[in-house]
Amino acid sequence: MYVLVEQGGLTSVDVGSWDTSNVTTMSRMFSGASGLTSVDVRSWDTSKVTDMSWMFYGASGLTSVDVGSWDTSNVTTMSRMFSDARGLTSVDVGSWDISNVITMTSMFYGASGLTSVDVRSWDTSKVTSMTYMFVDATSLDSLKLGVKFRFKDSTGLMEKNAVPYTGKWKNAQDETVSYGSTAGFVKGYDGSKPGTYVREKIK
Structure with missing residues (x-):
């Protein structure tokens, strides 16, 4: 679904009632939509989605996005999902089932407004790449971690001395x-x- 990709002048869009029950990829859906300040996706059925890569990449006008109730149990890639979404101060992903995700490369890269990330329910046993996951997430000072979470390879989580x-x-x-x-x-x-x-x- 590349429906809204690179729509930089777009400030709002009514997608709340969309039937997404058969969608398998949401890759790049809001990529580059830098003017978007809000988007109602909380009721979307994402149970068949396998690819969420680059979904909110560069959507720098968003301060929050309600994705907490999404079914992510079939997703295998979340690469760059929130990359350069610089306006985000929080994102509710704490209850996501990511047990089938393989790559999270650059997932929060450049999300410089994020102060905390909750990943306490995440089972990262199948994840092979977290490369650059937190690079330039310069405000990130808090992480909620669970028993099945493990960091993988070079996450880019910055030192602050x-x-x-x-x-x-x-x-x-x-x-x-x-x-x-x-x-x-x-x-x-x-x-x-x-x-x-x-x-x-x-x-």
């Missing part, structure tokens, strides 16, 4: 659990201490 940051990540529920650096966090998180991990700041 300058004041007010210490460079460490801490479990907000148990501050005895911490990692001395972002690299250590990405390498060391094994699912045994799930919870909300936040960047430590100088008190």
